[in-house]
Amino acid sequence: DTEVTQTPKHLVMGMTNKKSLKCEQHMGHRAMYWYKQKAKKPPELMFVYSYEKLSINESVPSRFSPECPNSSLLNLHLHALQPEDSALYLCASKRGPENGYTFGSGTRLTVV
Amino acid sequence: GESVGLHLPTLSVQEGDNSIINCAYSNSASDYFIWYKQESGKGPQFIIDIRSNMDKRQGQRVTVLLNKTVKHLSLQIAATQPGDSAVYFCAEVRANSKLTFGKGITLSVRP
Structure with missing residues (x-):
C-alpha cells in the first residue's frame, strides 16, 4: 500500500455542525500533515x-482540532466552521x- | 520551449516542445526542494526533488536545476505531452520538515 487515503471525498456542513475528516496510511510513515x-x-x-505528537500548529483557529490516534491515522475535527473555511483539505505523510x-x-x- | 516565472499564472506550450517552469525562493536555509504536479480534483503528486548541495538532477523526461547564488529553481519537461497539463508547484523543505509551497503555475499543452 503506497497511498494516503482521505475520507470523505466531499463534505457539506452547516456552521453549527461537528464533523471529522479522516486520513489513513499504511506505509509506516511517522510524520503526518494537514x-x-x-x-x-x-x-x-x-x-x-x-x-x-503534534509538532507544528501554524496558528490554526481552534475550530480545527487535529488528532492522531495511532501511527496510521490522522483526524481533523471540525466545529463551528465559517463559509471561508470552505477549501480542499489535504493530508500528507x-x-x-x-x-x-x-x-x-x-x-x-x-x-x- | 517557453520560460515563465511563477508570478505569471499560466504557461501554454505546443505538444512535443520542451517546457521550462521557473521558481524563485527566499530561504537560503532550505534543505531541499521538490516539484509537485497537481491535476484537477487530486492531491499534489511528487515529480522530482533536489537537495540543496546539488545543482542538477534528472528524472524521466524531467530535469530540475538549482542555482543557489540567485535562489532560483527550474523544472524542465522534455517533449511535453497532453498528460503534463496540470498546475505545478515548487516547494521547499526546511530543517524541521516543514514543506512550504510556492504560488503555482498552470501548464497547458496545445495539441
Missing part, C-alpha cells in the same frame, strides 16, 4: 504530527527527514 488549499492557491500547512511526502486526494469541504 494542509488547506483554497481554489487556485498553493496548499498551506496547518498541522504536523511527528511520531503521533512522510517516512523520515530524508524522504518525500505522499499526499492524499483531499476532502473537498463546503461550509454553508
Whole structure:
C-alpha cells in the first residue's frame, strides 16, 4: 500500500455542525500533515504530527482540532466552521527527514 | 520551449516542445526542494526533488536545476505531452520538515 487515503471525498456542513475528516496510511510513515488549499492557491500547512505528537500548529483557529490516534491515522475535527473555511483539505505523510511526502486526494469541504 | 516565472499564472506550450517552469525562493536555509504536479480534483503528486548541495538532477523526461547564488529553481519537461497539463508547484523543505509551497503555475499543452 503506497497511498494516503482521505475520507470523505466531499463534505457539506452547516456552521453549527461537528464533523471529522479522516486520513489513513499504511506505509509506516511517522510524520503526518494537514494542509488547506483554497481554489487556485498553493496548499498551506496547518498541522504536523511527528511520531503521533503534534509538532507544528501554524496558528490554526481552534475550530480545527487535529488528532492522531495511532501511527496510521490522522483526524481533523471540525466545529463551528465559517463559509471561508470552505477549501480542499489535504493530508500528507512522510517516512523520515530524508524522504518525500505522499499526499492524499483531499476532502473537498463546503461550509454553508 | 517557453520560460515563465511563477508570478505569471499560466504557461501554454505546443505538444512535443520542451517546457521550462521557473521558481524563485527566499530561504537560503532550505534543505531541499521538490516539484509537485497537481491535476484537477487530486492531491499534489511528487515529480522530482533536489537537495540543496546539488545543482542538477534528472528524472524521466524531467530535469530540475538549482542555482543557489540567485535562489532560483527550474523544472524542465522534455517533449511535453497532453498528460503534463496540470498546475505545478515548487516547494521547499526546511530543517524541521516543514514543506512550504510556492504560488503555482498552470501548464497547458496545445495539441
